[in-house]
Amino acid sequence: MVIEVQPPWRMYFNSAAHRGGVGVCVVFITSQGKVLSYSFMLTQLCSNNVTEYQALIRGFEMVVEMKWLQLQVFGDSELVINHLLGSYEVKKPELRLYHDYAKNLMRWVGDVTIQHVVAPPFSLFASKKWVYDILGMGQLIPFGN
Numbered sequence: 001m002v003i004e005v006q007p008p009w010r011m012y013f014n015s016a017a018h019r020g021g022v023g024v025c026v027v028f029i030t031s032q033g034k035v036l037s038y039s040f041m042l043t044q045l046c047s048n049n050v051t052e053y054q055a056l057i058r059g060f061e062m063v064v065e066m067k068w069l070q071l072q073v074f075g076d077s078e079l080v081i082n083h084l085l086g087s088y089e090v091k092k093p094e095l096r097l098y099h100d101y102a103k104n105l106m107r108w109v110g111d112v113t114i115q116h117v118v119a120p121p122f123s124l125f126a127s128k129k130w131v132y133d134i135l136g137m138g139q140l141i142p143f144g145n
Contacts, residue, residue, distance in 0.1 A: 006031040008070035008111065011059045015051035022046065024055035026062065038062070052077035053098035060105035069110035074117045081116040 010029040015022065021041055028036040040058060042051060056075060063071055075081055082088035083099050084106070090099045106112045 006070075008072050008113075009063070009068055010072045010074065011063065012074045012117075013052070013055040013059050014076060015048065015055045017045075017048065017051065022051050024051055024058060026055060026059035028059075028062075047094075049077070049079055049092075049095055050098060052080045053095065053102060056080060057098065057102050057105065060102060060109060064105060064108045071109055071112050073112060073114045075114075076117055078116050081114055084114050 009031060012027045012029075013024070015024045017023075022045055023039060023041050025037065025039045027038075030036065038058075042054060046054075052075065056073070059073070079088065083090050083095070084102060090096050
């Protein structure tokens with residue numbers, strides 16, 4: 001019998017605000033190297049830290065639905081990443097619910113590693129072009145309350 005061990009999927013998350021609204025983007029790279037990109041418009045204006053949490057949470061919710069149990073997570077929000085790693089204390093009450101929900105989702109996923117990246121390796125994120133796509137002429141997928 002041969003057991004093939006697949007490498008974990010990678011997930012990159014990001015958010016951006018524009019005068020037209022707020023958007024989040026989640027990019028998965030499968031163990032076979034396929035890139036799956038998802039963008040969502042948030043239905044209410046909120047702080048940058050809240051949008052980063054919402055991007056992360058949306059990605060975790062998708063992984064839980066797919067029942068994928070190995071994941072490497074990368075994000076450029078130093079605050080959110082360090083909250084989840086326990087390096088920073090969550091001081092703002094408005095972030096506590098997002099943090100706690102993200103931690104619960106991490107437990108559902110199982111094997112999760114999280115790492116801060118200064119700039120995700122996608123021109124999609126580097127230019128923030130995706131936020132203009134979803135807030136402009138592109139298809140809008142509402143997410144949030």
